Amino acid sequence: MEIAIRNHTGASSVQVSDAVFGVEYKPGLVHQVVTAYMAGARAGTKAQKNRAAVSGGGSKPWRQKGTGRARAGTSRSPLWRSGGVTFAAQPRDYGQKVNRKMYRGAVRSILSELVRTERLVVVSELALEEAKTKALIALLKSHDLTDALILTDGFDDTLYLAARNLPKVDVLSAQEVDPVSLVAFETILATEAAIKKLEERLA
Template sequence: MELNVIGAKSLTVSDEVFGGEYKKALVHQVVTAYQAAGRAGTKAQLSRGEMSGTTKKFKKQKGGGARHGDYRAPIFVGGGVTFAAKPRSFEQKVNRKAYRVAIRSIVAELHRQDRLKVVSELSLEKASTKAMIAKLAELEVKGRVLLVSEDATEALYLSARNIPYIHVVDVLALNPVSLVGSDFVIMTVDAVKKVEEWLA
């Protein structure tokens, strides 16, 4: 199949990568797993053994009612928790092949909806927010825009930094959440070739 390249001749790409069907359930699974992997388990309590404080026996063994060792036990106020909660991992296992199929599915759907724009290059001579805004206006994109470059330069990052909802990544940092959350995705020809090589 052919991809239209803005300002250049069309690019021949794989039907399997850019023309496949949209697998909604798989995309949902992969996006959810990606977001879950970024979560940090923060719930934590101290068990009896982790409490600070003396372990000295606070009263004699006999003659004082119930026998006890120290005040760190869960039955005392300020003591440890019986089954203390600990941070847990929210990671979900996703096979590498399934992950690639999901990315392929998202890219193909972006192309079908005409939300994937391909340009010959994404380069700026110097960091300039004004030049970046003009470039985006020229490409007729709005909303949340993801710029994907094969080797994103510092000037490109700095130019997009002050514009709301514009995100610059290289191919290696491409992820399902960024793709799904973008209104438009702009890729360079080199980035398209790299993505095709990765997903083929």
């Protein structure tokens, strides 16, 4: 299939694989992979001490009988002040298993849907003379874009610096693309070289 290249010199297009940019949209698979990707980003670093983890409390506070007080085996009981927590929270891994075939299938599905809905804008190249936010805003405005993920074939320091103050704009290389980034933006603005690298990665 062909995707039109939007440039100011004339009409042209780039030939891409139907197996990457022309597959059926699978919302269930996309939802599963996006959910798993976001779950994997959770730290899960919470921890409380149970009665075994609280220091001290090794000896019995008082003898079993004869004191008139309730029997107690440790001063680190959850009933006591400075004791352990009854159901103590422990570090947790929120990761979900997603194999490579599912992951790539979800990315292909998202890209294909972006092409069908005309939300994938391809240009021959993207270049800024200096890392100025104003210059990037003008570049996006020339393509009628305000909410966009910019894809390049490699890390572009100038574009990255120009975009970091824009809340609805981000810059990624074709090697860094993930399902969450693809669904988070209204439009994807990609260079022709980035499209080719994506095709190689997902073929």
